[in-house]
Amino acid sequence: MPAFPALETLVDNFRNRRPIRAGSLIITVYGDAIAPRGGTVWLGSMIKLLEPLGLNQRLVRTSVFRLAKENWLVAEQVGRRSYYSLTGPGIRRFQKAFKRVYADQNPEWDGRWLMAILSQLEQDERQKLRQELEWHGFGTLSPTVLLHPQMQKSELQAVLQEYDYTDDVIIFEDMGEGSTATRPLRLQTRESWNLPKLAESYQSFLDKFRPIWNHINDKGIPTPEQCFQIRTLLIHEYRRIILRDPELPDELLPGDWAGSAARQLCTNIYQRVWQGAEQHMDAVLETAEGPLPPPNNKFYKRYGGLN
Known part of the structure; x- marks a missing residue:
């Protein structure tokens, strides 16, 4: 693959985390990539897909079994192969959480x-x-x-x-009374949600992924496998932050709120790499019927519409 130092650093940092939390990454992959394409894959192809990110066969199998016990996934045996699908409760959890991940802007506040x-x-x-x-x-x-x-x-x-x-x-x-963002209300907001800590998380996200964006702008779209790695780690990192973010109204946030820049950066990168990532998954992932089905219509509505 072409040299991509910023991506190599990103992947190495993820691999060196302890614990690596493979189950969380698998949830990201299911929610971001597999759910909109039928929701079912052969476990062996999932292992192959995640190996470059530092998840070995044993770790993936153990994590998938645990997710099945927690009612995220359900297994179906076809011959000697195991195919894992999202459960009904798992689908509902994904839809609820990932709806926030792919929003292109904060919802407007009505003062309520x-x-x-x-x-x-x-x-x-x-x-x-x-x-x-x-x-x-x-x-x-x-x-x-x-x-x-x-x-x-x-x-x-x-x-x-x-x-x-x-x-x-x-x-x-x-x-209605809360619609006026007074100074006491802004100060109370800062205390109630620990905004400085959340801002640090967003700044860390920006520091990790701005080099990725700069490389794409300078060198163009990377290979399909690199696109998949970028997209997966991008959504994995962003999901961990956005689900802790109450999405406070702009009136109650600092003027230089890092969350706004993080959302825009995530949107920009995703728009550039999603197609390459889909091509890589087409080449690697398998279902019992063969290749993955195409993404559903909802997939193309992410971040205001995928081009």
């Missing part, structure tokens, strides 16, 4: 705040639900009060229903 009061839960249950809501982007106003500027009430109710806390959590929805 959604508040969850957890004071009626036992301490252990409260901590468990706090962690889940924080994963969904809620900020902490106090130990028992969390708030979110974007989530719909129905979405919160679905989370509570999943954990059987529907009758134990108080929900308030404010429809």
